[in-house]
Amino acid sequence: MNRLLKRQLKHVYGKEFDINMFDEKMRQLLQRIDEAYEENDKEKRRLDHIIQLNSEELMQAYTTIEEHNISLKDEVYEKNMLLQQYKDAIDATLIVSKTDPKGIITYVNDIFCKLSGYSREELLGHSHSIIRSPDMKAEFFTDMWETIQQKKIWHGIIKNRAKNGESYYVDATIFPLVSTKGEILEYIAIRHDITARILTEKKLEREHRYSQYLFNEQENIVLIIDEHKGVLNANRNFLEIQGYTSLDDYKKRHHCVCELFVEKEGYLHPKTSRHWTREVLEHPEKQHKAIMTNKNGEDRIYTVRVKQINFDENDLIIASFTDISELELARKLAEDSEKAKTQFMANVSHEIRTPMNGIVGFTKLLLNTKLNTKQRQYVDIIENSTHTLLEIINDVLDFSKIKSGHLVLDLLDINPFIELRNAITIFSSKAREKNISFQVNIDSSIKECIKVDKLRITQILGNLISNAIKFTPEGGVISVDLSHHSMVGDKEVILFSVSDTGIGIPADRIDKIFHSFIQADTSTTRNFGGTGLGLSISASLCDLMGTKLEVESVEGKGSRFFFKLEAEVCDSIKTLAKQVQNPPIFVLRHEKKIFHDVIHQLNNFGVIYRALTFEELISEVDDEDHLVISFNYRQYKPLSTIAKKIILIDDSPEAQELAKKELDIFHISSFEECPSELYNAILEQNLMRHVNVENTNKIQFDLSVLVAEDYETNRILIEEMLQNYGIAADFALNGFEAVEKTLHKTYDIIFMDINMPVMNGVDATRNIRERNIDTPVIALTANALEGDKEYYLSQGMNGYISKPIDIEELYAILEEFAGKKNITDLKTIEEKKQEQQEDKIEQQQEEIIHAIMESKERMHFSVSIMRRLFESFLTSAYTDVEDLVAAAEKNDIALIKIKAHGIRGSAMSLNFTEIGEMCRLLEFGEKIEQKIDYLSLAMELKEKIMDIYNIKNSILAKLAELD
Known part of the structure; x- marks a missing residue:
């Protein structure tokens, strides 16, 4: 029973209530009431359940709404924060201002204030005209206002003026802010500072205009070229010279500028298998020239330079054409002048050397004969005079080489304490002849191995010392100094100086003293001799070595010539320390x-x-x-x-x-x-001395020789010379006769003069070679200029002998081309006394040549310096040995030793060891205790020196030609 119904019944009928106390109807009624109560409870429970469910849903909905509200609040806060950050970011990076509809400033950010130089208080309440630049036109702002008043966004670049008067540029955008009713509430302007960009653009524009100005104002023709697209740009000079109205006008007629080139050998060609600039780019070291015809029909010569550049990933070529037409004309005139000068020098040399060949040759032959004292003096005068004339010729030729730029340096490792000192001290004998104190000082701090052109240095010092001796009076002083100046990196700077107490140089002549053919006074040449080329050559050689020859002088008191030279320091195993x-x-x-x-x-x-x-x-x-x-x-x-x-x-x-x-x-x-x-x-005390004399036999050649020579004196001379070697030569008077003789007889050697009538020697040689005759042809000529020998060899000749003819050089030619089968040794045992004497002369000659060449190799001297050393030795020794013999005859031991000492120094520098050893015995005596026969030894020494003296001409001539 329902609990509520049961409770109600107990309340009415008492606690002891029992349902059975009622009758059936009552029980049925109560049954129905009970069912009604149960239904009511069920409905209530259902409604409670529904209410509970609805309440939970409402609570959940409420919770969701609350959470959403909270989320909306957070989002609004976040949006506000983002808007504030956006504003801060804009304020931090952009220039921001706001105005009311009338244009009055209502807001400016810090950047606006900083850039304008105005404070916020100075700006608010004013219009933007406060920062307007006077350079901005009123029409600009009128157009702006018309745009924004139409509720449109305006954008433009404005030039403003700051408070301090400086201008700045902004890229501005103005936004009209409109209400829901469509009314403009305010304007907001956002600007970028573009001052740097504008100034850069203006600078670039100015530079572009400047570049274009330079491009167009160039005297050269300048082209910008693409190998495939042709000329991209050309300066105004190109258009004006070639007669085009514009670049387009040129492009309508030509694709490549090479089409304008005039075809000529030695110049850029108009048609090539590849782009014409390739040749120039691949050989930048060469001078490239092109000929183009201008609008006036004139052919103009241009030197062409090109450079390849990469611009915006495009390979472009800049071509520059420099008009050298006038320069080319001047160059051709200069070349013609140089050619004429060279030819003149060749002619002068030839015309002098041709008769000199006879004079020198026959003088030498005469010296080999028996002469009395007076005759020998006369022949010596002739010999010295011819030698002086040859020196003058060589000076002129040296001068010609320097001026034509054909002289090059030959750097060698040398020891200045040996090689330069030997080259300097060789002049001591000449100084002694005038009783001049000759002082030589080589600074001991100078390196023992330096790399220099020894030949040119000794040539300079030789000229300076010769001048000093020439212009210093007896009893004067000459000082030659080589001193360490400084180090430049790995190079040593050496100061060379030659001082004298001579006549000096007038102040008004010092600046001209290094000019060609100039001496201190017009009477100098008459009084002292010389060509006036020595100092000019020396100054030019200094220039060639990268230094300058300078002079200090006081007239009547003396002069000092000096120059500084950078010399590379080298390593040597022959230092003094290593040889002790x-x-x-x-x-x-x-x-x-x-x-x-x-x-x-x-x-x-x-x-x-x-x-x-x-x-x-x-x-x-x-x-x-x-x-x-x-x-x-x-x-x-x-x-x-x-x-x-x-x-x-x-x-x-x-x-x-x-x-x-x-x-x-x-x-x-x-x-x-x-x-x-x-x-x-120290060096001499640590070196062994020895005498090495080789015996040689007289040599004759079994040769058939043809000599082509038109000058009779030279024919007689060479005939005599060849007869000394057992050769009976055939002679031709010109080139034509020489060719004819070779057709009828086979010769072993042909000596061919160059300048002959009818047919010259070069043409004759060509004719001989064209007839397949391979007989050796030796040029026999007085031409002695640079390149002569090479030219003759290139024309089919096999050798070269310069006039005056050197017997030793002639011998070398005969020996080279003769072959072993044509040489016959003739022993000297059964020869007559005169023949023995001739053998002795030849033997001595070969010995001297051998000694000089050994000395040359040892000292690394040039042939020219060896020639001068040899000549200086003979000049002093000739006199000293006479004095020595006279002293021996008087038994004047002191004078014997003085003279022997003087001869020994020069002889040892030339590797004349036998003479040096004889002088050493005369000077110091025998080591063993035996009395020396001074007179016999002196006479023997004189004989050896005179033997050399008698053959000095051929040796000097050979050395001169080998130079």
Whole structure:
């Protein structure tokens, strides 16, 4: 029963109520009521359930609404934050302002204030005219207002003026803000500062205009070219010269500028298999030229330069055409002038050398005959005169080489203390002839191996020293100094200086002294001789070596010529320190300055030495092969018992007398004048001396020889020369006769003169070669200019002999082309006395040539310097040996030793070891205790020197031609 119904019945009928107390109807009624109550409970439970469900849904909906509201609030906050950040970002980067509909400023950001220079207070309440530049026109702003008042967005570039008066540019956009009713509420303007961009654009525009101005105002023709598209741009000069109204006008007629080229050998061609600029680009070192005909019909010559560039990933070519028409004309005139000058020099040389060939040749032959003293003097005068004339010719030819630019440097490794000193001291004999004090000082701090053109340096020094000797009076002083100046990187700067106490140079002539053919005074040539080319050649050689020859001079007191030279330092295994045998060198202590000067030199040369007292040396030395340097002649006797090699540096008379008597002393009497002599003294004391004499046989050639020569004197001369070798030559008077003779007879050698009538030697050689005759042809000519030899060889000749003919050179040619089967040795045992004498002369000649060439290789000198050294030696030795013999006849031992000493120095520099050894014996005496026959030895020395003197012409001529 329903609990509610049951409770109600208990309330009415009591707690003890029982349903059965009722009758059936009552129970049925209660049954229906009970069912009604149950239905009501069920409905209630259903409604409660529904209400509960609805309540939960409402709560969930409420919760969702609350959450959504919260989300909306967050989103609105975030949006506001983003809007604020956008505003901050705009304010931080852009220029922002707002105005009311009338244009009055209501808002400006910080950047606006900073850029304009106005404060916010100064801007608010004003119009933008406060920052308007006067350069902006009123129409500009009228158009702007018409646009924004139509509620349209306006965009443009405005030039403003800041408070300080400076201009700035902005890229501005103005937005009208409109209400829902369509009314303009305000304007907002957003601007970018584009001042830098505008200024850059203006600068670029200005530079572009400037570039175009330069491009068009160029005197050259300038083209911008694409290999495929042709000319992209051309300057105004091109259009005006070629007669085009515009670039388009040119392009309508041509695709390539090469179409304008005039075809001519040696110039750019108009038609090639590839683009014409390729040739120029691939060979930039060459000068490329083109010929183009201008609008007036004139052919103009241009030098063409091109450069390839990459512009915006496009390969373009800039071509520049420089008009050199006038320059080419001037060059051709200069070349014609140079050619005429060269031809003139060749003619002068030829015309002089042709008769000189006879004079020199027959003078030499005459010297080989028996002459009395007076006759020999006359022949010597002729020989010296011809030699002087040849020197003048060589000076002129050297000058011609320098001016034509054909002279090049030949850098070699040399030791200045040996090679340069030898080249300098060779002039000491000439200085002694005038009683001139000749001082030579090579700074010991100079490197022992330098790379220089020794030939040119010695040529310069030779010219300067020769001038100094020439212009310095007797009793004067000449000083030659080589000093270390500085180091430039790995190169040593050496100062070369030649000073004298001669006549000096007038102040008004100093600036002209290095000009060609100029001397200090017009009377100089008459008084002293010379060509006036020496200083000019020396100055030009200095220019060639990258330096400058300078002069300081006081008239009547002397001159100083000097130049600085950068020399590359090289390594050498032949330094003095490495050549010292049995180091150390012992140096005896001395209280005078000269001791410290010697120590300074030894330190500079890196020589191992010990400085000690005389007592220390006597007690400590245990090897007699050590070199000892002493400064007191009194120390010699005890020193000689413990040392074989002694250098005595003492200028006292007693030391000089001692040096004349003692063999082992190397005496330096003038250390103050020539301190660099110590180097050579140490070197000489450490080198072995020997005499090497080779016996040779007289050689004759079994050859058939043809000589083509039109000059009778030369025919006689060469006939005599060939007869000395057992050759009976055939002669032709011109080239035509020479060709004819070769058709009827086979010759082993043909000597061919060049300048002959009817047919010259070159044409004759060509004719001979065209007939397949391969007989060696030797040019026999007085032409001696640069390139002559090469030209003759290129024309089919096999060799070259310059006139005057050198017998040694003639011999070398005969030996080269003869072949072994044509040589017959003739022994000299059964020859007559005269024939023996001739053999001796020939033997001596070969020995001297051999010695000179060995010396040349050893010292790395040029042939020209060796020639001058040889000539200087003979000049001094000729006189000195006569004096030496006279002293021997009088038994004047002191004078014998002085003269022998002078001859020995020069002889050893030329590798004349036998003469040097004989002089050494005369100067110092025999080591063994036997009396020397001074007169016999002096006579033998004279004979050897005279033998050389008698053949000096052929040797000098050969050396001159080999130069």
